[in-house]
Amino acid sequence: MMLAQFLPEQASEFAPQIDFLYLLLVALTAFFTLGIKAVIIYFIVKYRQGKKADRSNPQHHHTKLELTWTILPTLMLVPIFWWNAELFINMYEPLDVSKARNSLEIYVVGKQWMWHLQHPTGQRENNELHIPVGRPIKLTMIAQDVLHSFYVPAFRVKKDVVPGRYTTQWFVPTKVGKYHLFCAEYCGTKHSEMGGYVYVMEPEDYEKWLEDARWGMGNFRSAETMEAAGKRLFTELKCVDCHGEKATQRVPLDGIYGTERLLSDGRRVVADDEYLRRSILDPGAMKVAGHEPIMPPYAGRVLEQEILELITYIKSLSAKPEPVGKPAAEASEARGTE
Ligand code: HEC
Numbered sequence: 329m330m331l332a333q334f335l336p337e338q339a340s341e342f343a344p345q346i347d348f349l350y351l352l353l354v355a356l357t358a359f360f361t362l363g364i365k366a367v368i369i370y371f372i373v374k375y376r377q378g379k380k381a382d383r384s385n386p387q388h389h390h391t392k393l394e395l396t397w398t399i400l401p402t403l404m405l406v407p408i409f410w411w412n413a414e415l416f417i418n419m420y421e422p423l424d425v426s427k428a429r430n431s432l433e434i435y436v437v438g439k440q441w442m443w444h445l446q447h448p449t450g451q452r453e454n455n456e457l458h459i460p461v462g463r464p465i466k467l468t469m470i471a472q473d474v475l476h477s478f479y480v481p482a483f484r485v486k487k488d489v490v491p492g493r494y495t496t497q498w499f500v501p502t503k504v505g506k507y508h509l510f511c512a513e514y515c516g517t518k519h520s521e522m523g524g525y526v527y528v529m530e531p532e533d534y535e536k537w538l539e540d541a542r543w544g545m546g547n548f549r550s551a552e553t554m555e556a557a558g559k560r561l562f563t564e565l566k567c568v569d570c571h572g573e574k575a576t577q578r579v580p581l582d583g584i585y586g587t588e589r590l591l592s593d594g595r596r597v598v599a600d601d602e603y604l605r606r607s608i609l610d611p612g613a614m615k616v617a618g619h620e621p622i623m624p625p626y627a628g629r630v631l632e633q634e635i636l637e638l639i640t641y642i643k644s645l646s647a648k649p650e651p652v653g654k655p656a657a658e659a660s661e662a663r664g665t666e
Pocket residue numbers: 562565566567568569570571579580581584589599604607608611612614615616619620621622623624626638642
């Protein structure tokens with residue numbers, strides 16, 4: 329009970345691991361602080377002025393003691409460091425392939441002073457996020473103005489949301505409930521109001537919520553999946569003129585996602601979300617070798633939201649149907665050798 333008040337609720341797979349490390353560090357710190365304080369007090373009393381204690385032959389050096397207090401803490405700290413580093417890497421690396429397989433991708437745009445979240449199936453939310461319990465959730469996040477930070481204490485998840493660059497974060501919610509969402513980076517006068525709630529739901533309830541959210545918003549575009557919205561933008565923004573099937577000197581975008589691109593300045597880069605974003609906003613900086621540099625820059629002409637939709641559409645052009653019934657590891661190996 330005490331602990332429940334001391335720490336927020338544990339509602340993700342990371343939470344118990346982080347809490348264990350944290351409490352272990354607190355316990356070790358307390359143990360040594362109290363132990364050392366106790367010895368200090370003992371010596372103060374024993375050798376206080378006027379007390380008849382043996383003060384002859386003071387010792388200045390004790391090799392065994394010094395070795396002990398060097399080696400023991402090292403042996404204690406190295407495993408803690410190892411453990412910590414492993415958890416840190418696991419949290420901040422993108423999802424591993426097998427988990428990514430059934431992960432739910434949520435796209436997050438932070439702006440003064442709200443969180444804008446979108447589900448791949450098109451549902452949009454402001455300052456609220458509905459997710460199913462037990463399924464890995466991957467957030468792809470960007471800020472439209474200044475630095476923000478996506479913080480859900482119950483999940484022990486906090487990640488900066490940066491203008492001009494995607495950051496990602498993943499977690500697996502383990503407990504149905506309603507949890508606080510905060511912005512943890514001071515972002516202007518109404519920073520403290522920039523927050524809301526994450527609703528973790530049973531998978532059936534989530535499906536039902538998705539259905540309701542699709543039709544209930546009175547906004548026809550919310551009925552559109554992100555991929556469909558991206559496809560519509562692809563036409564509206566005239567990308568089709570150069571990249572569409574009917575373009576005369578066509579630059580195909582099919583199959584490029586995740587592949588290595590050779591740029592005209594000799595650089596080789598992997599076509600990930602970040603690459604696609606830069607290619608759209610500032611093609612001059614990401615010019616692909618072997619083409620005329622005729623693509624106009626779209627910086628200032630598209631919203632972050634729309635770029636995410638375009639990227640989802642371009643990704644869909646590269647999605648190959650997964651071989652049915654193949655274990656995840658095998659399928660990813662097969663892909664790697666292509
Ligand atoms: C006037 C023609 C034209 C238009 C319009 C255009 N592009 Fe391009 N695009 C190109 C050309 C040419 C290249 C290759 C040279 C380069 O990278 O600048 C290219 C490159 C790209 C690349 C990198 C491709 C690769 O092989 O790595 C992406 C992604 C891309 N465009 C997306 C878009 C999107 C999205 C739009 C619409 C918002 C768009 N383009 C509009 C001509 C165009």
